[in-house]
Amino acid sequence: MTKTSGTAGTEPAVSFTGAVKRFGAVRAVDGIGLDIARGETVALLGRNGAGKSTTIALLLGLDEPDEGAVRLFGAAPDAALRAGRVGAMLQEGRAVPRVTVRELVTFVARRYPDPMPVADALRLAGVTDLADRRVDRLSGGQTQRVRFAVALAGDPELVVLDEPTAALDVEARHAFWASMRAYARRGHTVLFSTHYLEEADAHADRIVVIDHGRIVADGSGESIKRSAGGHLVAFDLAGRSTEGLSLLPGVVSVEVRGDRARLRTDDSDATVVALAAMGAIRRLEVAPASLEDAFLALTSEPAAPAADIPADAPADVPLKESVR
Template sequence: MNEAVHLHAVTKAYGPVRAVNGVHLSVPAGQTVALLGPNGAGKSTTINLMLGLLAPDSGQVSLFGGTPEAAIRAGRIGVLPQDAKLIPRVTVAELVDFVRRSYPSPLPLAEVLGLAGLTDLAKRKADALSGGQARRVQFALAMAGDPELVVLDEPTTALDVEHRREFWTYLRAFAARGRTVLFSSHYLEEVAENADRVVVISGGRTIADATPDELRGRVGGRTVSLDPDGRRPDELQRLPGVLSVSLRGGRAYLSSADSDATVQALAQLGAIRDLEVAGAGLEEAFMALTAQDRTAV
């Protein structure tokens, strides 16, 4: 199978800090791959190296067997950055049409506007849009050239639930045509539902590369969730069996290698308010993997 993305032993340092420290990544054409990593893990630098925005200190970077620059010049790549600004004082249709005309084989304007849910906003000025509307325009710009590979950095930020659902419906259809999707996201439910593979970067290195189900199974253990009742994460982190702790929606989620020991310790503390025990999810697996990596360094 042809490779859309290939990174081999890639490094990039900023002074004494190695932001990327030997990353390996191979993405066959037609796959949807999620790139995950905690803040400061080297994820954004890896994406910039992949797109030719940065030159690696060592290692190899290629897209479709050639340089990133060659793939971009040929119109084979679409990019949705995490932070992007729109040109003011032009309409949505004018902006999208201007960008699509720079590609050799773009999608029709009406199709691009339709896939991003922008048909009714075509005559709106780009600087008069809400955050979610502007994000949809940025998505339209990424897809306007009908790319073979699309790279999406936190693509559904600012989108409401309906537009997030429509976004992924289109991307699944896009991937079904043999196109390649590489995305990063903090919404791990999106990763679990849409990614063929999950690549986890921590400390500038690739620490895991597996399907979502394999990633959950690799970590093992269970998740103990409860009302923390004012207890701090560092207190809960010290309990027997606990690998990582996260707080979400007023609840504490403890990834545990020994849920029986964890629950017994909570009972001794009198901290069993609204307690639940379940199999580890993708978020718990991600937290445990990165916690184990920090411990090993």
């Protein structure tokens, strides 16, 4: 089987159709329908326990849906993986002792039918200068870039990155994303999950937000920000009542922190004019809503009780969580 088998170029790179995965009473993935076109760079966002890791496990054939279907390039995930069409960089993994970076990438490349030249994988991942270093003697940031080189070794058309910059310092994160963009510019498809929302905003063509196993938003960073109220208007209450703030023009939601009100609005001009008419303009501040603001608005519903979670469920199922 080759990477161009089947009706190449017609099917999406990734297709979920009504995918459901249960762990006891918990539906970790709850009817997801999602298509990712070839050449897209897509960020997958969600709180701890939202269903991201289970979704990625289904995509990579590490688990099977209880209902629905998952297809990669029109084929079952295991077939696409065997053909070398998919590379993955997962959160878990440990350094292989006593082998060099070049030896490791070469070994992995030989497992694929039509691998990328090792020199190209090293260059794209930004680790050419580390080629003769032992893998178990690298820093955390260097190890992550080597793992990216391993994911590229089969010359995949789709690469899946699960929290690729977790625990990296700022310099290492910048180096990693430079490598990822070089790969994407070759026309390949990238799906990555991250808890660094600014990375999703900066590097993804499209953002998919999952909460309680369902897709709650799907679009560009700008469209998702607009859907949750495009601007924030903040001002000091100075003892004033908050009554009526939610009825002001454009206001989507109201939040009060101490003596300061924060209004999420899709028409900041109209909101400010109305506030001025009320005389409520002390320390007025107007700013575009961030992706974090939109994310919190989309995923603020309380989680399911932890008692419903089976002991052998994957790590992303418990929903007693902080925002990622």
